Amino acid sequence: MCFSPEASFAVGSALAVIGAATIRKALRVDRSMLGFAVFPAIFSLHQFTEGFVWLSVNGGFNGVVFRYLYILIAVLLWPFLSPLASFFAEPARVGRPVRYALLAAGLMVTGYLAYKLANASGIDVDVVGHSLSYVIRYDTPLPEFANYAYAAVAILPLLVIRNSVLTVLAALAAGSFFYTLHEMREVWYSVWCLSAAVFSGLLYVAVGSSAKAQTR
Numbered sequence: 001m002c003f004s005p006e007a008s009f010a011v012g013s014a015l016a017v018i019g020a021a022t023i024r025k026a027l028r029v030d031r032s033m034l035g036f037a038v039f040p041a042i043f044s045l046h047q048f049t050e051g052f053v054w055l056s057v058n059g060g061f062n063g064v065v066f067r068y069l070y071i072l073i074a075v076l077l078w079p080f081l082s083p084l085a086s087f088f089a090e091p092a093r094v095g096r097p098v099r100y101a102l103l104a105a106g107l108m109v110t111g112y113l114a115y116k117l118a119n120a121s122g123i124d125v126d127v128v129g130h131s132l133s134y135v136i137r138y139d140t141p142l143p144e145f146a147n148y149a150y151a152a153v154a155i156l157p158l159l160v161i162r163n164s165v166l167t168v169l170a171a172l173a174a175g176s177f178f179y180t181l182h183e184m185r186e187v188w189y190s191v192w193c194l195s196a197a198v199f200s201g202l203l204y205v206a207v208g209s210s211a212k213a214q215t216r
Contacts, residue, residue, distance in 0.1 A: 180195070
């Protein structure tokens with residue numbers, strides 16, 4: 001999250017409320033969307049975590065646990081959780097091979113990034129402008145295609161569900177990915193996660209908007 005720990009905690013608090021409402025709506029309206037419904041709650045935790053990273057960078061305490069938790073959520077969770085949520089959100093046989101392929105790709109990307117993180121020597125965090133820059137000290141530089149593979153398995157699963165709100169969310173996430181990666185490279189982890197966190201509020205609307213739920 002940009003700006004300050006106070007801003008991170010404020011966004012985290014707002015997403016906690018939205019997340020609780022989205023999960024409750026999914027339980028009531030369409031349980032197949034529960035995988036997506038938990039996204040705002042996870043983003044809430046992510047923003048609270050970055051708030052504590054901010055405090056540690058400002059000299060309050062040793063925040064190594066929080067910086068690792070932030071990176072674990074940012075790097076390892078989404079390329080696995082997004083295909084998994086998509087797989088269960090659309091149980092119809094139409095498009096099932098695509099969802100299997102995305103889930104397999106997500107597992108491969110997650111496994112590769114987990115291997116790279118396990119062999120990294122640490123994580124450096126600095127303030128760049130008004131944002132946090134996370135530098136993972138990999139044993140060898142991460143190939144550029146890995147960033148695009150990560151974004152693909154996190155975003156494409158939103159497009160295989162018959163849900164117009166998820167399509168909008170995918171477009172917003174893709175646009176913010178390309179902008180932050182190319183225009184804000186030093187802080188793209190933080191800024192893209194902020195963008196995705198804000199956009200995740202749309203999931204409250206997405207629950208109940210699928211073709212299956214509307215048929216019901």
